[in-house]
Amino acid sequence: MSRVLKIEGLHVSVEGKPILRGVDLTLRQGEVHALMGPNGSGKSTLSYALMGHPRYEITAGTVTLDSQDLTELEPEERAKAGLFLAFQYPTVIPGVSLGNFLRHAVSNVRRPDRKEGEDLLPMRDFRKELRAQMDELGVDQEFARRYLNDGFSGGEKKRAEILQLAMLRPAFAILDETDSGLDIDAVRIVSEGVNRVAARHQTGVLVITHYERILTYIKPEFVHVLFGGRIVEHGGPELVKLLESQGYDWVREKHPEAAQDEDEMEAAVRPPQVAGKAS
Numbered sequence: 001m002s003r004v005l006k007i008e009g010l011h012v013s014v015e016g017k018p019i020l021r022g023v024d025l026t027l028r029q030g031e032v033h034a035l036m037g038p039n040g041s042g043k044s045t046l047s048y049a050l051m052g053h054p055r056y057e058i059t060a061g062t063v064t065l066d067s068q069d070l071t072e073l074e075p076e077e078r079a080k081a082g083l084f085l086a087f088q089y090p091t092v093i094p095g096v097s098l099g100n101f102l103r104h105a106v107s108n109v110r111r112p113d114r115k116e117g118e119d120l121l122p123m124r125d126f127r128k129e130l131r132a133q134m135d136e137l138g139v140d141q142e143f144a145r146r147y148l149n150d151g152f153s154g155g156e157k158k159r160a161e162i163l164q165l166a167m168l169r170p171a172f173a174i175l176d177e178t179d180s181g182l183d184i185d186a187v188r189i190v191s192e193g194v195n196r197v198a199a200r201h202q203t204g205v206l207v208i209t210h211y212e213r214i215l216t217y218i219k220p221e222f223v224h225v226l227f228g229g230r231i232v233e234h235g236g237p238e239l240v241k242l243l244e245s246q247g248y249d250w251v252r253e254k255h256p257e258a259a260q261d262e263d264e265m266e267a268a269v270r271p272p273q274v275a276g277k278a279s
């Protein structure tokens, strides 16, 4: 059965400051969507809110996976329900090896009723599967012994995220700037990894990006533009080309109300000019 992730009228605030102002988006399993939008428009806020980060408060709207309301669930329960987020800035966890982390995460997601301290996936099976996935991704086996993201290069962090994706096989994956900081070959390798997982498990994918390049490998059927905290444009791959060649000025002109909110958000990001400060 094809599963559906539905976001309706989503409003999200961070520390009392409204960021998302009514996002509507529907993803079906097997579909590939791209989300674009200028810096600070709320793309990462959307991904954090979907995963249930405590700082991102949903003030209105709903998020459902099939008929299940996700908004009341803890992040790990959302993962068990089939949601996965590859972070724009992955967290460093010194003392926990990537392999050990993955064994716990995979055990939790594949056995949703598992209690902490109960059986993990058998080591032999887990190792075998991990090795196969690492081979496919072109990652050295030694990599799994390193502490999670600790001293990982930009490219290694992104590969570690895709390795998690491959092992967790979620119904829906949100990839927040998985292409950032990757060299040209790495973008291809990581994209091929995503495509393999998506084809195998009918994963619905939401690729958040600023650039066309990754979308030449992970081909989106649907493209959305987030601006001023809501999605103002929906289209197909032609929208990517248009943004690549023309930027966001036309979006701003076409959606003056959203542009006003976008400006407000930008003003909040930029440090105020200190009067009289020598430059």
Ligand SMILES: Nc1ncnc2c1ncn2[C@@H]1O[C@H](COP(=O)(O)OP(=O)(O)OP(=O)(O)O)[C@@H](O)[C@H]1O
Pocket (backbone or CB within 6 Å): 014, 015, 019, 037, 038, 039, 040, 041, 042, 043, 044, 045, 046, 055, 088, 265, 266, 268, 269
């Ligand atoms: N944890 C936070 N604390 C304070 N402000 C935040 C936090 N997270 C997001 N914001 C604010 O919300 C707005 C949207 O940020 P967000 O990271 O969602 O943008 P983005 O579209 O992902 O941008 P980029 O393309 O640069 O990654 C910004 O004004 C940002 O400063």
Ligand SMILES: [Mg+2]
Pocket (backbone or CB within 6 Å): 043, 044, 045, 088, 176
């Ligand atoms: Mg972001």
